[in-house]
Amino acid sequence: SSAPAGSADSSATPAPAAPSAGAADTSAPITFDESNQHLTIPAGVTKVIVNGSNNAIEGGSVADITVNGSNNDIHVEALTATAAFTGSNNTITFEKATNFKVTSDTGANNTIEGVE
Numbered sequence: 001s002s003a004p005a006g007s008a009d010s011s012a013t014p015a016p017a018a019p020s021a022g023a024a025d026t027s028a029p030i031t032f033d034e035s036n037q038h039l040t041i042p043a044g045v046t047k048v049i050v051n052g053s054n055n056a057i058e059g060g061s062v063a064d065i066t067v068n069g070s071n072n073d074i075h076v077e078a079l080t081a082t083a084a085f086t087g088s089n090n091t092i093t094f095e096k097a098t099n100f101k102v103t104s105d106t107g108a109n110n111t112i113e114g115v116e
Contacts, residue, residue, distance in 0.1 A: 032057065035069070041076070050074070053087070065092060070107070085110040 029047035032039055032055065041048055041059025048062055053069040061078040070087040079094040081101075088107035093115050102112065 029064075046080075048074075050087075050090075067092075067107075067110070079112070083112055 027046075029049050030041060030045045031049040031051060033051045034055065035052040036054045037052070037056075039055055039057045041057065041062065043060055045059070046061065046063040048057075048059065048065045050057065050065070050067045050069050050072055052072070054071045055069070055073070057072060057074045059074075059076045061080060062076045063079075063081040064084075065074065065076075065079070065082070066084045066086075067074070067090045068086045070089050072087070072090045074090065074092045075094075076092070077095050079092065079097045079100045081099075082103045083092060083100060084103045085105045085107045088109055090107070090110045092112045094112070095115055097114060100112075
């Protein structure tokens, strides 16, 4: 017990910062740079950026999707705001959509479709 009392307090102070960092993660966009993977959009994340190619990606309700890669198959429960493509041969399928719009599509052969 030769350590000063102050050192124990200082080691405990980083702990409260962890939950706020976790909360920020769900509001920030997630970026997938991987290719040739089966990926899942974490629950609560509403903005997705896909830079990789040849992926199968699944998620829940997503507001904004930007797809820069190619040959991605993206399936979400809901698409609620915007989709943008710079890559080609990507497919986004959704179970429901509310007033979403494609803000840009500079790639080729990209599709967005609902499934019943």
